[in-house]
Amino acid sequence: MSDTDKDKDDSASGTGAGALEARLAESLKTERDNLAPDVRERLGAMRREAVKLAEEAAEANAPASILRRWFGALPLAATATAGLTAALALGVWLASAPGAGPAPLPAISEAEAAVMQDLELLEELEFLAWLEEESAGAG
Amino acid sequence: MSDGVQAHELNRFLGEVEASAFQLARYAVRDTDEALDIVQDAMFTLARKYGKKPMSEWRPLFFRILQNRIRDWHRRASVRRRVVQESVVGETDRISTATDDGRNDPLLAANTDGATDQLQAAVEKLPLRQQQAFLLRSLEGLSVAETAKAMGCSQGSVKTHYSRALSALRDSLKEYW
Numbered sequence A: 001m002s003d004t005d006k007d008k009d010d011s012a013s014g015t016g017a018g019a020l021e022a023r024l025a026e027s028l029k030t031e032r033d034n035l036a037p038d039v040r041e042r043l044g045a046m047r048r049e050a051v052k053l054a055e056e057a058a059e060a061n062a063p064a065s066i067l068r069r070w071f072g073a074l075p076l077a078a079t080a081t082a083g084l085t086a087a088l089a090l091g092v093w094l095a096s097a098p099g100a101g102p103a104p105l106p107a108i109s110e111a112e113a114a115v116m117q118d119l120e121l122l123e124e125l126e127f128l129a130w131l132e133e134e135s136a137g138a139g
Numbered sequence B: 001m002s003d004g005v006q007a008h009e010l011n012r013f014l015g016e017v018e019a020s021a022f023q024l025a026r027y028a029v030r031d032t033d034e035a036l037d038i039v040q041d042a043m044f045t046l047a048r049k050y051g052k053k054p055m056s057e058w059r060p061l062f063f064r065i066l067q068n069r070i071r072d073w074h075r076r077a078s079v080r081r082r083v084v085q086e087s088v089v090g091e092t093d094r095i096s097t098a099t100d101d102g103r104n105d106p107l108l109a110a111n112t113d114g115a116t117d118q119l120q121a122a123v124e125k126l127p128l129r130q131q132q133a134f135l136l137r138s139l140e141g142l143s144v145a146e147t148a149k150a151m152g153c154s155q156g157s158v159k160t161h162y163s164r165a166l167s168a169l170r171d172s173l174k175e176y177w
Helices: A003-013 A019-033 A037-061 A063-096 A110-138 B005-029 B032-050 B055-087 B114-125 B128-138 B144-151 B155-173
Strands: none
Touching (some): A019 B114, A019 B128, A019 B155, A037 B032, B005 B032, B005 B128, B055 B128, B128 B144, B128 B155
16 A cells, blocks of 8 residues: 555544654554564564465365376276176176075975875864764763 | 465565564464464465465455454453353452463563553553554554455444544553653
8 A cells, every 4th residue: 555545544534644653653663673583583484384385285276286186096986986896796696696595495295295184184083083072971 | 386486475475474463463462472373373374275366465365364363362362261260259369360461571571662661551451453453554554445354344443443542542652752
């Protein structure tokens, strides 16, 4: 900002560019320019660190760096995709292979079926005999 | 910043404003180490987030960040004071509740004479907003518009803060200046 602008601002604020203001500003500037050497040193170190950070941030955001990041991640993404595809294919193959899935129940042989039929007949006969005994007992 | 030109410019810019920024923070928090931390935070934030912005925007941005950090510091200090006060209810712990007026800071004391002492005391006594408006205008030479941008308030408020600060300083220093 030019001095003219500042004076305009001051007069706009109604304070006027008085002698006190000038003396105060001068005194503050003198104080600023005579900071302790170790404070100056620490400020300088901070500044250098800040510039380094800015360079790193700029480097990270540069188009070449973004492309490098993307392409750098490509092998990883390709490996992951290939692995997933292989796992899916294996699953599909296992599901469709002959003999896959739960084992079927074994078929009942004819002999076993005949025995079961005989047992049912025997139970029926025993029941009829019991019924006869009961009715005789009741009579 | 890849060609190093912007890095060189940033270094130059920070070199120009670092001492003023330290003064602003030092008056606001009355502690050299705390002030340095605030300035460092402001520098790093500008470098990381706004280093790619046009150089013409750096100054208002930097002082805006600085003002935000100072305000945050005061908020935290206020909470800390409340907690300390609540924890010593019924006790008269004058050490933990005492506020640091910064007068015993050796780094500051080494650079002062009588008149500067009076000025420092008077500026420190100003309410924070008045103090910062006054310093941004007088020390850093920001315009009313730039100060308003840095402080996040209207230009009218800046003029009011500045005018009141000047009036208070005139009263405080009339015997010495």
